[in-house]
Amino acid sequence: MSATSDTQTGSTDSELNVLVAALGLTANNRYVKDLGALADKAESAIQSIAGMNGRRVDNVVLRGNYALEQELEERMDEDALPDVQYESIDFRMLLDDEPETYDNGSKEISGVRLTAEEKAENNDGDVAEFGDDASMAAIVAASDPDQETVDEMIEALDTVDDDFDADEDEFVIHEWREVEYEDGSTGIEAFSDFDLRIREHRDAIPMGEVEDATDDDFDPERTVLTQQRINRAKAKAKAKTDERLYNEWHDTVTVDAAVFLHDGSDRGMAALENARGQNDWAKYPSQCEGTVLELSANQDDDAIVDWERYLLETGDLDADELTDEQVEMLQELHTDEDLDYMGVDVETASTESPEQQPGAGNGVQPASAD
Secondary structure (H helix, E strand, O other): OOOHHHHOOOOOOOOOEEEEEEEEHHHHHHHEOOOOHHHHHHHHHHHHOOOHHOOOOOOEEEOOOOOHHHHHHHHOOOOOEEEEEEOOOOOOHHOOOOOOOOOOEEEEEEEOOHHHHHHHHHHOOHHHHOOOOEEEEEHHHHHHOOOOHHHHHHHHHHHHHOOOOOOOOOOOOEEEEEEOOOOOEEEEEOOOOOOOOHHHHHHHOHHOOEOOOOOOOOOOOOOOOEEEHHHHHHHHHHHHHHHHHOOOOOOOOOOOEEEEEEOOOOOOOOHHHOOOOOOOOOOOOOOOOOOOOEOOOOOOOOOEEEEHHHHOOOOOOHHHHHHHHHHHHHHHOOHHHHHHHHOOOOOOOOOOOOOOOOOOOOOOOOOOOO
């Protein structure tokens, strides 16, 4: 059940609100083979928190796995059960964020877009080994988007920016222009109509051309988006989401308790530090004031995480190393296209494609874990 309007302005003394955050591989439904079992764990934890507090839970806020939110919303679609909603920040909005200093410059929040000097300092390396991160406008321009994408960007900008007229103004994704300053000197500055606050502009980001800065053939001088920059943006987006759920001053449901579902590894466990008020991405971090539960989806009797798929797609396991039982399991769960991507034999798979799970593979590049 979706949250009603009276739950959108923070928690009240009469409400009990719970955050359920899926971490690690449980956050990526591509690697969840039993969504129902994962939802069972979440539902049991919510009931435990209700029991500890001696009252019903009013609102459940999901972070990390939208398919899990949909499953719980369907299960709790009754007036007597909690309202369920999903909370997130699009990490792409943060890809240009630079470091912030505060408290008179004595403290700093790390940036997402970094200079070569900052990368060298973070990695104990030589500045010559790194390059400055280009603006996302420059990266989009360098990707040479097709005309349909450009037209969508123009239309969206025309709708939200009163100073831009699509019929009269030239739309520029990114270019360098010579400018004259008040003292008569001239210089070169970047000019751009690109705006990460606009969804259609974010959609133009070339996510299919992401490169890994640790690869031997990576050129730090190229105008490209790196996986490392994406990882920083995702970490900041999750941390900022947590902060606004713990801090009652934000215009969202304020949670009183938290449940963290994880895959048994340390992926995404920064969320636990956020709940303790140790959020490195917040200037003055808040904390979860109530119960915090941590649940593994990788216990002995669990068959929730699709480890075989994950290890095959990350190259940590070869299809030749699979047992016959593992091959049969994968063939039952996944389409021929997905099996082919994993390198698994599709010859003996059923001629009927298995039912596609929400968020499961569809031939696209696998997303990274939390």
